[in-house]
Amino acid sequence: MAKSKKLRSVADYDRARKEASAQRNAYEARISIGCTSCSASDGRALLEAFQAEVARRGLQEKVLVRLSGCHGFCAKGPLVVFVPHRICYLKVKPSDVPEIIEETALKNNVIDRLVYRDPKTGQKCQLESQIPFYKRQLRLIMDYNKRLDPRDIGSYFAIDGYEGLIKALTRMEPEDVILEVKNSGLRGRGGAGFPTGFKWEFCRKAKGSSKFIICNADEGDPGAYMDRSVMESNPHSVLEGLIIGAYAIGADEGYVYIRNEYPIAVEHIKLAIAQAYEAGLLGKDILGTGFSFDVHVERGAGAFVCGEETALIASIEGRRGEPRQRPPFPATKGLYNKPTNINNVETLANIPLILTRGGSWYSHFGTRNSKGTKIFSLVGKVRNTGLVEVAMGSTFREIIYDIGGGIQDDRPFKAVQTGGPSGGCVPAEHLDQAIDYESLSKLGTIMGSGGMIVMDDRTCMVDVARYFMSFLRNESCGKCLTCREGTQRLWEILDDICEGRGKPGHLPLMEDLAHCVKDASLCGLGQTAGNPVLSTLRYFRDEYEEHISEKRCRAGVCKPLIEYRVVAEKCVGCLLCKKACPQDAITGELKQAHVIDGERCIKCGLCYAACKSDAVEHVKSRDLCHA
Amino acid sequence: MPRVTIDGLDLDAERGDTLLDAARHLGIEVPTLCHMEGLTPWGGCRLCIVEVGAGTRSRLVTSCTYPVEEGLKVRTNSKWVIKTRRMVIELMLGACSGSKELQDLAAKYRMEEMRFKPRHDDCILCGRCVRMCDEQMTGSAIGFLGRGQSLTINTPFDKPSAACRRCGGCMYVCPICTLRCQGPDAPTEVCGRCGSMAPTCSDVFEDYTCYMGAAGDCGTCVREEKKTAASLFCAPEPAKVTVGGK
Ligand SMILES: Cc1cc2nc3c(=O)[nH]c(=O)nc-3n(C[C@H](O)[C@H](O)[C@H](O)COP(=O)(O)O)c2cc1C
Ligand code: SF4
Ligand code: SF4
Ligand code: FES
Numbered sequence: 001m002a003k004s005k006k007l008r009s010v011a012d013y014d015r016a017r018k019e020a021s022a023q024r025n026a027y028e029a030r031i032s033i034g035c036t037s038c039s040a041s042d043g044r045a046l047l048e049a050f051q052a053e054v055a056r057r058g059l060q061e062k063v064l065v066r067l068s069g070c071h072g073f074c075a076k077g078p079l080v081v082f083v084p085h086r087i088c089y090l091k092v093k094p095s096d097v098p099e100i101i102e103e104t105a106l107k108n109n110v111i112d113r114l115v116y117r118d119p120k121t122g123q124k125c126q127l128e129s130q131i132p133f134y135k136r137q138l139r140l141i142m143d144y145n146k147r148l149d150p151r152d153i154g155s156y157f158a159i160d161g162y163e164g165l166i167k168a169l170t171r172m173e174p175e176d177v178i179l180e181v182k183n184s185g186l187r188g189r190g191g192a193g194f195p196t197g198f199k200w201e202f203c204r205k206a207k208g209s210s211k212f213i214i215c216n217a218d219e220g221d222p223g224a225y226m227d228r229s230v231m232e233s234n235p236h237s238v239l240e241g242l243i244i245g246a247y248a249i250g251a252d253e254g255y256v257y258i259r260n261e262y263p264i265a266v267e268h269i270k271l272a273i274a275q276a277y278e279a280g281l282l283g284k285d286i287l288g289t290g291f292s293f294d295v296h297v298e299r300g301a302g303a304f305v306c307g308e309e310t311a312l313i314a315s316i317e318g319r320r321g322e323p324r325q326r327p328p329f330p331a332t333k334g335l336y337n338k339p340t341n342i343n344n345v346e347t348l349a350n351i352p353l354i355l356t357r358g359g360s361w362y363s364h365f366g367t368r369n370s371k372g373t374k375i376f377s378l379v380g381k382v383r384n385t386g387l388v389e390v391a392m393g394s395t396f397r398e399i400i401y402d403i404g405g406g407i408q409d410d411r412p413f414k415a416v417q418t419g420g421p422s423g424g425c426v427p428a429e430h431l432d433q434a435i436d437y438e439s440l441s442k443l444g445t446i447m448g449s450g451g452m453i454v455m456d457d458r459t460c461m462v463d464v465a466r467y468f469m470s471f472l473r474n475e476s477c478g479k480c481l482t483c484r485e486g487t488q489r490l491w492e493i494l495d496d497i498c499e500g501r502g503k504p505g506h507l508p509l510m511e512d513l514a515h516c517v518k519d520a521s522l523c524g525l526g527q528t529a530g531n532p533v534l535s536t537l538r539y540f541r542d543e544y545e546e547h548i549s550e551k552r553c554r555a556g557v558c559k560p561l562i563e564y565r566v567v568a569e570k571c572v573g574c575l576l577c578k579k580a581c582p583q584d585a586i587t588g589e590l591k592q593a594h595v596i597d598g599e600r601c602i603k604c605g606l607c608y609a610a611c612k613s614d615a616v617e618h619v620k621s622r623d624l625c626h627a
Numbered sequence: 628m629p630r631v632t633i634d635g636l637d638l639d640a641e642r643g644d645t646l647l648d649a650a651r652h653l654g655i656e657v658p659t660l661c662h663m664e665g666l667t668p669w670g671g672c673r674l675c676i677v678e679v680g681a682g683t684r685s686r687l688v689t690s691c692t693y694p695v696e697e698g699l700k701v702r703t704n705s706k707w708v709i710k711t712r713r714m715v716i717e718l719m720l721g722a723c724s725g726s727k728e729l730q731d732l733a734a735k736y737r738m739e740e741m742r743f744k745p746r747h748d749d750c751i752l753c754g755r756c757v758r759m760c761d762e763q764m765t766g767s768a769i770g771f772l773g774r775g776q777s778l779t780i781n782t783p784f785d786k787p788s789a790a791c792r793r794c795g796g797c798m799y800v801c802p803i804c805t806l807r808c809q810g811p812d813a814p815t816e817v818c819g820r821c822g823s824m825a826p827t828c829s830d831v832f833e834d835y836t837c838y839m840g841a842a843g844d845c846g847t848c849v850r851e852e853k854k855t856a857a858s859l860f861c862a863p864e865p866a867k868v869t870v871g872g873k
Contacts, residue, residue: 320771474777481715481753482714485721520676520687521673
């Protein structure tokens with residue numbers, strides 16, 4: 001790792017950058033091991049195996065091995081990428097290492113067994129860029145991850161890192177920076193989608209002797225990890241964005257508010273800050289330009305609501321993490337009553353790009369009102385789970401089918417849930433909808449921070465709504481009666497419906513209540529908390545009605561409403577269900593139809609999942625047939 | 628002085644005033660629960676919501692915390708406000724049906740039913756006591772603990788607090804510590820609306836309230852069914868009232 005000297009001028013920076021890239025280019029091959037985050041232990045074991053092998057063969061001068069950040073293709077990790085050839089191996093194990101060094105690093109041969117094979121066409125993809133998962137993405141931010149070592153500022157210099165900051169400090173007035181960001185059309189990636197340039201301008205114009213800028217890295221949505229991935233993989237890009245933002249609004253002090261559950265991200269951003277101080281990119285009189293800026297790291301306790309900006313401020317000030325009335329907005333009265341600007345991690349990671357390439361370049365990507373790219377965390381019943389970065393305006397179909405490879409086991413698609421716990425579910429008829437802030441809101445959901453959960457026909461939409469409501473009722477800060485009581489009551493009703501106690505009056509009551517929660521609550525949490533109910537009611541009302549009037553759950557998820565049975569004609573007698581059953585409730589011999597004993601069955605559904613011939617089906621519970 | 632329009636009336640409000648201040652200045656009544664004169668506005672109960680803005684951009688905000696803004700149009704009694712407020716009251720009744728303050732409010736808004744599973748919590752988490760203790764009694768002995776469904780008001784670590792001087796200020800301001808009027812019938816989740824919308828007891832009689840003796844003894848409750856102006860306001864169905872009549 002290059003120890004960086006203090007840079008005192010732009011010429012110093014240029015020298016450091018040239019040195020770093022020369023140092024990097026001296027290696028014949030560079031091996032990047034991805035997935036430092038998801039499977040940190042696997043990654044480290046792999047690193048050690050590579051290092052040992054390289055040392056054994058005395059190749060330290062020729063081959064550089066490093067842990068890089070997240071490559072995004074989580075379903076197939078750990079990934080290994082060779083630069084400059086960009087050959088990509090998936091699911092690499094330490095035992096593969098000697099062969100990889102021998103064949104690929106030294107002889108440039110591709111090892112067939114480790115490359116990706118497209119399940120649809122059977123075609124092999126040697127290069128990362130050929131893999132459909134990557135081919136259809138536009139990775140403006142994520143692409144850097146594999147090109148650098150997040151723990152080394154030198155590797156960031158080598159890809160021209162901090163160039164945007166230098167440009168801003170030496171050749172632009174703060175107002176020009178704001179104008180550039182305005183021109184880019186960048187909107188906040190933290191959820192609300194507020195135009196970043198305008199937000200900066202408000203804060204720039206606010207009166208105050210000192211100002212603050214905060215990077216919001218709280219990311220509390222369950223299942224979302226794009227901010228974590230950016231912080232872990234490329235912390236300097238976030239820091240650079242933060243410093244540029246500080247210069248633009250005139251802040252002299254900044255905070256990175258990061259959740260404590262992200263130890264690697266905390267470590268990397270702290271390291272990045274320390275290295276930036278050492279290099280003279282933070283602190284007093286940065287590069288002799290007269291601009292001074294200090295950054296602190298503040299760790300959040302992990303409450304979802306602390307991601308809300310006023311709650312976040314309260315939390316930094318050491319008060320209870322509870323939102324307050326806006327106005328006054330933080331831009332005029334924020335941290336310690338000083339003008340404060342808060343931006344999301346991904347928002348800030350876009351800033352260096354906008355400064356180096358220009359706002360008008362950036363604004364070519366995306367739709368009319370939503371520019372640039374968005375990182376989604378694609379999870380659920382989709383084949384290729386992972387982090388996906390696409391241009392705004394991509395359709396659900398592109399993301400789920402082209403990039404995501406379709407639904408697992410080729411089951412039918414039912415819905416996709418976006419926007420985190422308080423988002424909504426979008427049904428199949430809108431698969432071709434281009435995604436941006438406005439279109440999602442028209443569909444009854446939100447962009448949120450970019451969670452995307454794919455659901456198949458074995459998902460019950462009432463149960464889904466109940467799950468999210470359960471999260472919200474516990475994560476509401478509890479200040480607003482409508483949010484605290486409303487989410488609890490919505491959950492109670494959903495629970496009643498799932499358990500077979502639903503009543504006809506429940507649906508209109510839920511609708512009224514969900515609207516009341518949205519309309520009368522203080523912060524974004526309450527104001528979106530009705531979405532899970534309203535969107536599922538809008539698109540899947542028949543499923544609710546079935547639960548209530550027929551006491552039937554078509555997805556077979558609501559256990560009190562169903563029971564399992566083996567269809568004798570379809571059963572091939574393979575014993576799979578019998579082996580899966582923890583209750584020994586299934587009887588039957590090899591090649592003979594099996595039978596489930598309803599008395600012993602606990603409806604765990606393991607047999608249903610285990611059967612390969614679709615012979616186990618769920619039917620309406622007999623207890624309810626007479627009800 | 629920012630000029631605001633409330634229910635069609637223009638007012639040059641004081642800078643720093645809330646919408647509630649401005650409405651009250653005009654004599655317009657907006658119900659409040661967590662708000663209390665002398666305590667910092669907090670905005671938790673959401674009862675005092677009013678509609679601000681116009682057209683599709685209008686929204687509901689709590690008048691007790693929202694500052695007056697130049698040119699702001701405010702409606703305190705729009706359909707949207709009333710519909711939402713009634714749901715707020717229904718949620719309150721569902722949590723604490725035993726409070727006179729809440730039952731009076733429900734009567735006033737002609738609540739007919741409470742459609743949730745009744746609970747009988749002894750706290751609506753309005754935080755009046757917390758602010759009373761801190762701001763008026765300079766005690767800071769109690770505060771909010773937890774969040775979501777486990778939110779409570781308590782002393783730190785649930786231990787008797789050294790900061791507490793047993794002044795009782797917290798109980799004095801609690802809207803839930805007000806006992807419901809007692810009648811001969813078992814209390815229902817929504818009050819039968821005897822027509823006593825304003826507290827009839829302690830306001831009138833300094834030293835006697837109906838929960839001090841047998842119900843109806845003080846004589847101020849309605850004894851027989853009669854159509855007073857008040858009970859007409861409570862219509863559609865004036866409740867059958869036989870309070871105290873044995
Ligand atoms: C309940 C709640 C949770 C939030 N959590 C986050 C979060 O984890 N990360 C984030 O960047 N923004 C979060 N936000 C949005 C922030 O309040 C704020 O809008 C955002 O950080 C602004 O940055 P941006 O303009 O760059 O999007 C949350 C908002 C709410 C209401
Ligand atoms: S809407 Fe919910 S989370 Fe937000 S302040 Fe109110 S109670 Fe807290
Ligand atoms: S549902 Fe579970 S307990 Fe019942 S038969 Fe199937 S595997 Fe056995
Ligand atoms: S009185 Fe305004 S929110 Fe409670």
